[in-house]
Amino acid sequence: MNAGILGQAxxxxxxxxxxxILILALFFAQGAGRRGTAARIVAGQYLGFLAILAVAVAAAFGATFLPDPVIPYLGLLPLALGVRAAWREWRNHRDGTGDDPAGARGGGPGALEVAAVTFANGGDNIGVYVPVFATAGAGAMTGYVAVFLALVAVWCAAGRFLATRPFVARTLSRWGHVLLPLVLIGIGVVILVSGGAFGL
Incomplete structure (x- = not known):
């Protein structure tokens, strides 16, 4: 792979x-101190990003698994997860179990939850990647995919690093249970509105 492709990718x-990175930091903070959380977050991030790449590569070759009008409705995934997280937090607070940052989850976010948020938040990525992949050729496309997959690990490490900085960790420990639902709901609303879903 030449340096130009590497840099562009x-x-x-x-x-x-x-x-x-912010979403990953919130996920890592939510599962802090719970065994297996980091592995589930990384697995979920890879699952979600592999799904993004699969759709983008297929579309670059002319297949369309997700018609353009459907993409804005991916915003329903993070919106639903955010509402669910907010409901869970409210219920735990009402029941007096709100001091547990993971609430009733017992282990932080699950891999499929992380994958769903990653995929939904990457709907716009697909629109950017498709023309790049379509014009790059098979060899360069393979290079792009390899670089992207390597950088997913870097992004996970950066999110975890951010979540463990003392000031950030204290802030997320205090406010993460509020921020995560708000961020997920915000992402969902932005995806829906910017894509014109439901005539918005």
Missing amino acids: AGLFAVTNVDD
């Missing part, structure tokens, strides 16, 4: 996934 990944 890294730049494209960074620009299209900068918001994921």
